Amino acid sequence: MFQLFMLLVWAVLMAPWLATLVPVIADTVHRLHDCDPSGWLCRLAFIPFDSLVIFMFTLLPGTPEEGSYGPVPPALG
Template identity: 30%
Template structure:
């Protein structure tokens, strides 16, 4: 999945917590969110002086980021509730990163069919 397809998919599934998200879908969306945050922080600092645009950006993308994270956990055949492990200081963050860089379950799992095998997305 390429950058634009990933962003469109994540924004199109704004609050869809069912199904699966492959690695490329998740990481391209994280990159989009990161770049947007940096640009808006620069604008906020240089022009406005308060983080108004950055806060709007973060709040606007909170739900899509959460939903793609849950779908990414589903791709690993784990419950979406496992993302709460990120609240464990340091260890939770490391574990989440470790899981999110892993390849998803091949073939169908209890959360749906394999996004790569089903032909919904091009292999990344």
């Protein structure tokens, strides 16, 4: 009985994480493309302490000219 309860608790806690995993990876790849490195750099997020590299890329401004991944997106506002 306790094992079934723990399985249900695990499923409830993991469901939101699994549901947001793909969108978070897609947004990270999009942000990396804004800074002009390859989206494959996103794999560093799964290595302990190397995810700080990805965090640093999120703090950088995007390239002001057209990059190798497409035109500059229009400004919001």
